[in-house]
Amino acid sequence: MVLTGLSHPAFLLYKIQGGSEYAWVKQDCTITDPQHHWDKSERHRYMQFTNAIGFEGKFYALSLQRTLAIIEVTDPYPEITAVSTTRAVPSISSRxxxxxxxxxxxxxxxxxxxxxxxxxxxxxxxxxxxxxxxxxxxxxxxxxxxxxxxxxxxxxxxxxxxxxxxxxxxxxxxxxxxxxxxxxxxxxxxxxxxxxxxxxxxxx
Known part of the structure; x- marks a missing residue:
């Protein structure tokens, strides 16, 4: 399970630690959001996640700027292995x-x-x-x-x-x-x- 909607840490992951024990793993993100130019404030420079879903052993998460990131559960900490180059936004005009x-x-x-x-x-x-x-x-x-x-x-x-x-x-x-x-x-x-x-x- 992964929790998003946080600015610090970037996300929380609930995973098995040391055999059969479950624990919360905190993870910050130091990757600059590719869509950072939509919001140039330093506060939103690094990827912050608002939504995520588990799929085939990985997490697919949307950032505050609507960039998609793939998060893989690795030891000792999860790792972002890929990010999209386009934004996930509606095709029609919207407020x-x-x-x-x-x-x-x-x-x-x-x-x-x-x-x-x-x-x-x-x-x-x-x-x-x-x-x-x-x-x-x-x-x-x-x-x-x-x-x-x-x-x-x-x-x-x-x-x-x-x-x-x-x-x-x-x-x-x-x-x-x-x-x-x-x-x-x-x-x-x-x-x-x-x-x-x-x-x-x-x-x-």
Missing amino acids: HFREYLVETAGEILLVFLISNKSSTDVVDSVEAFRLHLGKLSWVKIESLGDRALFVGVNCCMVVSASKIGFRSDCLYFTHFSSNGWLVYDMKRGQISPCDQYMLNQQSQ
Whole structure:
């Protein structure tokens, strides 16, 4: 397990130490963020991580400047072995956004909840990207196929929509200003309250 969102240390890693004992390992980062020119303050010069996900024995972490880094668990301390050259940001213009990392079927997905107004209380658009592991670049996804994707503050997951009974090619999400789930229909490009969306589908 890895914890991000810290400035010092850069991240905390919970790993086995000395046989069967688990311990927290603190790790600072002395690598200058390749996207440092977006925020030239010395405080943000080195990579600080805001989001991370475990995948195939490694951690894939996004920095404050939206650079992707691969963190490998090595002894005695974890090591950053690769960083992306591009930023992980929405393809459309936005004033605010929140990002979520999700692992599914051997892939890492990145979801953006995008707000175009001054407030982040309303989500105006949603975008999803797939990580190209070889290039460490993000490829926009236009369809989820039979999958339904769920993202929230405390949990992210992907299910087979046909097996569970949810609508396929949809992204379900919660937001701080919402009292329930919202659903983004990838095919229609529309956001609706989840209960209203289900009623509309049943009436068709």
